[in-house]
Amino acid sequence: MAHLEPNHGGSFRPLTESSSKLATAQLGKREREVLEVLWIEGSATVQQVLKNLKSTLAYTTVMTTLDRLYKKRLLLREKRDRAFVYRPAISRSELERMRTNVMVRRFFSSSPMNQDALLSCLVDAVQSYDNDLLHRLEEKVRAAKMQQAAVAHPDKGGTR
Secondary structure, eight states: OOEEEEOTTSSEEEEOHHHHHHHHHOOOHHHHHHHHHHHHHSSBOHHHHHHHOSSOOOHHHHHHHHHHHHHTTSEEEEEETTEEEEEESSOHHHHHHHHHHHHHHHHHTSOHHHHHHHHHHHHHHHHHHOHHHHHHHHHHHHHHHHHHHHHHOHHHHSOO
């Protein structure tokens, strides 16, 4: 699903993973809290976000946070009367997937020793956390290998 981001002409262009990498890598506590409100509400003005926050913040702080998230391309906004109405440009799961991708790519781009450490830690953590999750991880690895083999050798995996 393509996401939209405003361009200078007032129309929208697709929000790509690469355009949000920097934005998603560094979100503060306040930014995450504001995003949570918008994911629940769908869209809101500064006043509405302020009313739905768990913590007590000044109006100007919420306004600045919303503007920062908009500039990071994580929110869309539309002027209605004299106020902006903000809505998320991406879902919670898409944001987490992007943040995870950035972290994993950063880790795998370093030395092979770090890659082995990451894989070992991941398996150990998953195993100690949830045995069913370890089986799901194993299934995902198996499915990825099958998909990779099918792409590499399309004539061997098909039906006749």
